[in-house]
Amino acid sequence: MTGxxxxxxxxxxxxxDGVDVDRLAHRESLFALSNGHIGWRGNLDEGxxxxxxxxxxxxxxxxxxxxxxxxxYGYPEVGQSVVNVADGQLVRLLVDDEPxxxxxxxxxxxxxxxxxxxxxxxxxxxWTSPAGRxxxxxxxxxxxxxxxxxxxxxxxVEAVDAPxxxxxxxxxxxxxxxxxxHPDPRVQDALERPLEPVGHDxxxxxxxxxxRTRRSRLGVAVAMHHVVERAGAAAPSVSxxxxxxxxxxxxxxxxxxxxxxxxxxxxxxxxxxxLAPATLRARAEAAVDDALREGWAGLAAGQRARLDEHWACxxxxxxxxxxxxxxxxxxxxxxxxxxxxxxxxxVPGKGLTGKGYEGHTFWDFEAFVLPVLxxxxxxxxxxxxxxxxxxxxxxxxxxxxxxxxxATFAWRTIDGRxxxxxxxxxxxxxxxxxxxxxxxxxxxxxxRDTRFEREAGLEILVETARLWLSLGRRDAEGxxxxxxxxxxxxxxxxxxxxxxxxLMARRNLEGAAVVARRHLDxxxxxxxxxxxxxxxxxxxxxxxxxxxxxxxxxxxxxxxTEQARxxxxxxxxxxxxLQEHFPYVELYRKQVVKQADLVLALLxxxxxxxxxxxxxxxxxxxxxxxxxxxxxxxxxxVLAAELGHLELAADYLAEAATIDLDDLQGDADAGVHLAxxxxxxxxxxxxxxxxxxxxxxxxFAPRLPPGITRIAFGIRVHGRVLRIEILPEQSTxxxxxxxxxxxxxxxxxxxxxxxxxxxxxxxxxxVRGERPTQxxxxxxxxxxxxxxDPA
Numbered sequence: 001m002t003g004x005x006x007x008x009x010x011x012x013x014x015x016x017d018g019v020d021v022d023r024l025a026h027r028e029s030l031f032a033l034s035n036g037h038i039g040w041r042g043n044l045d046e047g048x049x050x051x052x053x054x055x056x057x058x059x060x061x062x063x064x065x066x067x068x069x070x071x072x073y074g075y076p077e078v079g080q081s082v083v084n085v086a087d088g089q090l091v092r093l094l095v096d097d098e099p100x101x102x103x104x105x106x107x108x109x110x111x112x113x114x115x116x117x118x119x120x121x122x123x124x125x126x127w128t129s130p131a132g133r134x135x136x137x138x139x140x141x142x143x144x145x146x147x148x149x150x151x152x153x154x155x156x157v158e159a160v161d162a163p164x165x166x167x168x169x170x171x172x173x174x175x176x177x178x179x180x181x182h183p184d185p186r187v188q189d190a191l192e193r194p195l196e197p198v199g200h201d202x203x204x205x206x207x208x209x210x211x212r213t214r215r216s217r218l219g220v221a222v223a224m225h226h227v228v229e230r231a232g233a234a235a236p237s238v239s240x241x242x243x244x245x246x247x248x249x250x251x252x253x254x255x256x257x258x259x260x261x262x263x264x265x266x267x268x269x270x271x272x273x274x275l276a277p278a279t280l281r282a283r284a285e286a287a288v289d290d291a292l293r294e295g296w297a298g299l300a301a302g303q304r305a306r307l308d309e310h311w312a313c314x315x316x317x318x319x320x321x322x323x324x325x326x327x328x329x330x331x332x333x334x335x336x337x338x339x340x341x342x343x344x345x346x347v348p349g350k351g352l353t354g355k356g357y358e359g360h361t362f363w364d365f366e367a368f369v370l371p372v373l374x375x376x377x378x379x380x381x382x383x384x385x386x387x388x389x390x391x392x393x394x395x396x397x398x399x400x401x402x403x404x405x406x407a408t409f410a411w412r413t414i415d416g417r418x419x420x421x422x423x424x425x426x427x428x429x430x431x432x433x434x435x436x437x438x439x440x441x442x443x444x445x446x447x448r449d450t451r452f453e454r455e456a457g458l459e460i461l462v463e464t465a466r467l468w469l470s471l472g473r474r475d476a477e478g479x480x481x482x483x484x485x486x487x488x489x490x491x492x493x494x495x496x497x498x499x500x501x502x503l504m505a506r507r508n509l510e511g512a513a514v515v516a517r518r519h520l521d522x523x524x525x526x527x528x529x530x531x532x533x534x535x536x537x538x539x540x541x542x543x544x545x546x547x548x549x550x551x552x553x554x555x556x557x558x559x560x561t562e563q564a565r566x567x568x569x570x571x572x573x574x575x576x577x578l579q580e581h582f583p584y585v586e587l588y589r590k591q592v593v594k595q596a597d598l599v600l601a602l603l604x605x606x607x608x609x610x611x612x613x614x615x616x617x618x619x620x621x622x623x624x625x626x627x628x629x630x631x632x633x634x635x636x637x638v639l640a641a642e643l644g645h646l647e648l649a650a651d652y653l654a655e656a657a658t659i660d661l662d663d664l665q666g667d668a669d670a671g672v673h674l675a676x677x678x679x680x681x682x683x684x685x686x687x688x689x690x691x692x693x694x695x696x697x698x699x700f701a702p703r704l705p706p707g708i709t710r711i712a713f714g715i716r717v718h719g720r721v722l723r724i725e726i727l728p729e730q731s732t733x734x735x736x737x738x739x740x741x742x743x744x745x746x747x748x749x750x751x752x753x754x755x756x757x758x759x760x761x762x763x764x765x766x767v768r769g770e771r772p773t774q775x776x777x778x779x780x781x782x783x784x785x786x787x788x789d790p791a
Contacts, residue, residue, distance in 0.1 A: 003658075005663065006020075011326060014326065015114070017111050024049060028669075029042070029350075029669060030330075031114050032354070033119075035148065035340050036345065036352075038058075040151055045141075049102065052670075053176040054354060054355070055176075057269055059345055061083060061213070061414045061415070062191055062214065063078050063080060065184075066419075075423055075427075080415065080417070081191055081355075081359060082348070082414070085211070085222055087172065088172050088222055089141070089151075091171075093169075095164050096133055098131055106127065107125070108127070109126035110126075114330075116307075118303060118307070119304065135166070136158040140154045142300065145302070145306040145307070146302035147302075148341045150299070158260045164255050168252075169249075170248065174244075174245040175245045194213050198210040198219070200243060205249055206224060206249075208221060208223040209244075217273065218271055218273050221277070223284040223285045226249050226265050227295065227296075230253050230260070236253035238250070268286075268288040268291070310340075313716060314332060315332075318711055321707065321789045323789060327680070332376075334351060335677055336377060337351075339373055339383075342380050342384055345387050346387050349364065351674045355670055355671065360412040361414070363411060365384070366436050368678050369674060370385070370439040371439070371678075372682065376716060381443050382447075385460075388409065389457075389459060389460055394417050398418055399467055405467060406466025407467060409464075410432070412426070424493035425486055429485070429486040429487075430471060430486075431487060434468075437507070438504060440511075447719065458515050461512035462512055462516065465513075468482070468509055468536075469536065472505075474542070481544050485498050486498070488597045488631070489556065490594045491584075491593060491594040493584075495560065496558040496559075497544055498557040499545055502544065503605040509537070509539055510537070512536055553613075553616050553620045554609075555598075556597050564589070566587075568592075569776055576626060577594075578626060579594070592626060592775075602618070602639055614643060619770075625778075630675065631679075633652040634676065634679030637650075638686045641690070645771050646706065647705060647706055648771055649705060650705035652683065653680065653687065653688075653783070654781065654783045660676075684711060698722075698744070700743060702724065702731040702745075705783070710727055720738035720741065721736040722743075729761060734755075734757040737755075738754060740752060
């Protein structure tokens, strides 16, 4: 069984036969490997043909101009774009004197397979050169989860039916550049050759390249070493040369039929804004030396063991749809590998799988990805939140520049400074601060990490609470308003009292007050007095949440439901996404929603609405939401499930799960949509698991969509592993270890003790209203059709 783009359907891997040169960029994104520090796209080992080169280090970027048609006060002055560091993936093959190329000779076999349990990308090739020399060429690569700075490639070449001289050229190649990063030539020129040579060295089977980014002045060291083995009589020859931007180790062996040459390449990566080149070189080379002691077998065993540990808790099991099972594990694998070795960094919107969004991290990391990490990989969530804390000085400077109090975090950034030229977002999308604050509160509730709360969490909550007080205003009746803000929906901007923003800001203010009172000594060091805490509480209590009494729904923002509706019937299927065919001024003044905004509030501020309010709002906003964003299907799936529309929820889950596998938006070439992939977990746990979390603890309302006969998943809570199995008639809860924990199942309390299972029946399904409709041409594909499962 294969998907629509040829990927096979296996429960624990993703494989693809053959080579479609025109679609290489897509497979490179899906087959990318990462550990949160290093990212290698799934490029072919020989480097050509390729879709887009990709060898990234999390946090390494180049500064570039921010061109504006007209300047304005408060606009970010300098942009940031991810750049390639020296690429260590490259292993070129020559058979006799002919270079291996998938476009020449005879390619009788070519398979790449991403192994979701081994954490490796394997490639198997059978090729006959134009001169008739047949070889088998196998490579396996990994980006290590146990050695932060290490990536490795194992190559095996076998002569098949005649003697052959085999030459492997293993390279570090710098300044490959990024193609078509920006349409403005000033920006493109700044990124053409971003790395300035600092030094190079070659010795035996090893080499190191040292560079510095020309404008951002970040130092980078990449080192390589090789272990060469050969089954045969004569030892291969090995030599290494290096220059400013290229280091090459050349390995030559004469092979008889059936003999094999095996080479293991180890690549170390380090970067810093502060360390001297000699120190960076020493660290990269030390990392390689450490990996050499383990060898390929040790690295591969460590990779498998780390994933076994992770999957033992986090695996989501689905019976009834083989392709959904594969897609869910694919999504969870990418989320895991994007963050497992973060170490005071955030996760870009594309992870480290491509140049999309210029390598920036956005608010959707805290909103969509961090909840998953908190429940599955909490140590990575802590690192990402500590990174936000480390950027507080930038956030305070930004707030001061905007003449506001406290701190305002960047809407999109790499190092913490605002890097968006879209000023309605970079200046007015203040909800990012509440999203960060919500992630802090959720992390502490789920982990009970008091140390983090005292060292970083409280300061984030204090500074964001101060922002809201300075941003808001009181009306004549004492109501607290947030005017002129941009909510999550990018087809609206600069609205008053965006419901999502107001509700999340209220949670931010309330949370800051609670945590400050819990740690009065830390609060005092931050200059927080009782009068300020009282002001936060008063603002939260007076927060205005608009409601349209005539229509019986919450407007997305004040007076939003009074605007004209978009002409959906007059919009053709080829005119989506709308922002590519209509001016924003037309979108801003109509009722049309790019991505869930009010519906997102129904999910993230779920306890602020009654079920009837949720049902009316969902029915109202579904016909207006066009899902021109990858962030929309997930919250729509969760709300559909909560309101009993299980088939619609499954349709939206399938959309999120296949967005990259099927390249639904036509942009997976630039990297996977990490927030949507994380959202697959949210759609299952919060949607079909009915999981909600808050001050009252965990609650569940599990039920299955049609055609799915079983779902099982695990989460980490308070340092313990809780597993839930959902069957049609009942659900079973099992606490693996630790002290007892209480959860709610359809409102009933269950006291879970370690090692014991409790089963409870599924409550009768209540469907609230008719299945809502979507805009013309924007109905999601039916679940079975999207996943290719039999009806």
